Amino acid sequence: MNDSTAKTPRDPIVVWLRDDLRLDDNPALAAAADTGRPVVPLYVLDETSDGIRALGGAHQWWLHHSLDAFACGLRRKGSRLTLRRGAAKREILEIIAAVGATALYFNRRYDPAGRAADDMIAEALGEAFDVRRFTANILHEPEQVQTTTGGYYKVYTPFWKKLSATEPRDPIDAPAGFEQPDDFPKSDDLADWALLPTKPDWSGGIANAWAPGERAALERLETFCDDDLAGYDSARDNPSADRTSGLSPHLRWGEISPYRIWHTAQTYASRRKSIPDDAIRTFKKELVWRDFNAHLLHHGENLATTNINKRFDAFPWRHSQADLRAWQRGLSGYPIVDAGMRQLWQTGWMHNRVRMIVGSFLTKDLLIDWRDGERWFWDTLVDGDAASNPAQWQWVAGSGADAQPFFRVFNPVTQSEKFDPDGTYIRRFVPELAKLPDKAIHAPWSATAETLAKAGIKLGETYPKPIVDHKAARERALAAYGEVKG
DNA sequence: TTTTGAGTTGTTCGA
């Protein structure tokens, strides 16, 4: 025990929450509670500090409900969440002074701007101040994972091979309760932050699809392990059957811990013979992909704006607002693409298989800069993640470090036939095509006039004609890629 | 230092 805590054992600890809005397996919160000292949980909505990326619309909706749920959880444990809006440094220094705190605990984050902000605050508090950082939101710290030459991994497979044998630590249970300070600091009213859309309120579809908050996240994990883990290896690729874990937004906001997910899945797998090795391995690999992306974010300069492969700085992107808009609205004329984009718009989420298809369509068929797609996803996804979103876009575009761009121009019709063979997914999100027979639904422009008439479709009126011809677009994309190769 | 093997998720063509 150091001198300051010996003299003032009742001094409060401020726990600064960020994307870790949970009680379960929250190391910073648990460590603070364990001291027996008063705990002041704090969330700062910082929209002004350098390099901090503004939240998208869907993000804001989720954050509102997530904060609400987290505040409820804290109240049940006898604590209270303090909300502040403003530059993190100013708000934190003020709160620390107001409550007489002598310690600041938080869980690490990995974006360069966030890390810089954390360092600046620690520096402002001075050497003597007790600042503690914890590992909470990824399974392996960037410093722990190095190639044999001391660099960081740019290819996933060796990264996975290195880590697959390492068992992540056990999750930490939620604190039983918290000591209270004499006075909690003054908190903003969440409603005053106006994070929920009002004019118009577009959140209905998202609210139907999702339940933010820790409790819902843990329930979803159990349901997934019960119902879908066993078939995960193959079934996750089918967009119409909802067989993915659905945990991505909960992970994005830290409502659930990857350690909890890893161990719960592992426990199910070791108890149930019906869960094949392939299933649990594939699921764990997806979790480790989050780490890989977080490490890319940690080591890179700005993942969302900078090509990992510098050669792509010279890529001849097309600038077409009209095409970008058609893609965003789900009016490309390619049913699987439009279904995906409309699922995103309506529910704040898109199945991963379809993310690849729409991503390939934007960057290859339309030759539009991946950053435009990344920004749209950032604004509309509830799970839009600072690491995974740009990393996935760079992979699709071919600017990712390990991509083999010349091989990967997705054929939207082939993909549709393969992964949505009976058109269930398309019919759900593109209802104007619902009456087309299975065979015609993937490429309505190839259908006979009679088939279209029977289904009540007038191409160019009730549903768009394709905005590009895929075959020609593919040739164009390959030519463009040819320009930036060595 | 040099060499070797491999790279999340694909497509097309021809047998």
Added chain:
DNA sequence: GTCGAACAACTCAAA
């Protein structure tokens, strides 16, 4: 319908 090879060629990571 199914299968394997070719696509075109670079970078990474480990030996």
